[in-house]
Amino acid sequence: MATNGEDAEPEARPQPSHPRPLRRTGDFLGKHRLSAAISRLNQEIQYLQAELDEIETMKPSSEACKAVVLSTEGKSDALLPVTPGPENPAWHRWFQRVPSSHSRKWWTHKGSDVS
């Protein structure tokens, strides 16, 4: 809420030489922050320009897509219904009888080797 400056000031102040009230600290901090922000932006501009240069010789996405497809092949994966071997017997532990003094639970094994 704006207040009348004269009411707030008990003593008369000398007329300031600037058209607006001097706030030295505020101005200094404002300039400092702005300068720092501008430095950061200039640095960012350099990085972005370097990135644009890099993009000129960058391979298209199809190359990486091919690599993704190839990387999933030939790897044995316990959670896939069809998977390259070897099948690790430890995968079946989740369905084997678990000796436990606290529980009589066991889980039926629904696997490929049940005849």
Add this chain to the structure above:
Amino acid sequence: MSVAELKERHIAATATVNSLRERLKQRRQLLLDTDVAAFAKSQGRSAISFNSTDLICCRTLQGHTGKVYSLDWTPERNRIVSASQDGRLIVWNALTSQKTHAIKLQCPWVMTCAFAPNGQSVACGGLDSACSIFNLNSQVDRDGNIPVSRILTGHKGYVYSCQYVPDQETRLITSSGDQTCVLWDVTTGQRISVFGGEFPSGHTADVLSVSINSSNSNMFVSGSCDMTARLWDTRIASRAVGTYHGHQGDVNTVKFFPDGQRFGTGSDDSTCRLYDMRTGHQLQVYSQQHEGDDNDVPIVTSIAFSISGRLLFAGYSSGDCYVWDTLMAEVVLNLGTSQNSHEARISCLGLSSDGSALCTGSWDKNLKIWAFGGHRKVI
């Protein structure tokens, strides 16, 4: 130089940055000649075919009395640590469903937990803006609690995520609401490096998730409320190696793809995406039409890849857990509609180290273990 002149320079520099970013975006768009699904289809691939009962919930871990927020497996296959709104960490033997440790936390608002590579310690963090380390072999105190062995302080915001560096027992990375990630030396409690913060290429909002590259543990990726993922080299804290745009909402979860050259993300915009680490290309968007109005669109809370990378598991706020065929970008199973599924939001999930089981954690207070119980064909 006057303030007015500086302001003009600031405006001009901002305009240049924006224009360069726009040019980069357009150049990148031109390089996207295909996505993974279109390429895979052109190579004659077809989607994985699951029977609805192939992935079975074979354990339900009950014990938390509040929402489960986070979980992590040990490298030695069968143990899991979970963190809950009830202010506790529980360590489970996932095979027997037994609780081996229950740790009551000083700060009950925990958001994340992680197992140390040797399985002897666990870390957690949350609204106390700190990361607490507990040695599971410690003598319990007179209240039966495991005392905290180290508190990592320094973040100026909540700790949303933490992960131990895979081959180093003593190093841990956290991500925070203070917009930074930090690499810690757990033995001394010192910050080794701070990623982001005052430097221009850091995240500009809360950092919600991290994932360390297991093929090259110097590299990690972070996901943020600023809608980007960023790649970092732990040896170069001054600048992110890359920034990945595309998401239209908070990036809640990031996870490296098994080949260590790509990573996946999940977001409030309801999509998952796959990015190429080196080029920055967005290789695939995993997006499903959802029924209901726009206000109801579920967010992706957590993701994990199966050990080959062929499957992408994604947990959603709706309680769904979609199993995506990574190559074909199709949902091949929904664990949220399986028998025995969770009854509320899936908040976290993770694969066992041998890839034989998936653990999901939920706001229904339970964790569930899923494994393949169908007929497996080994070729």
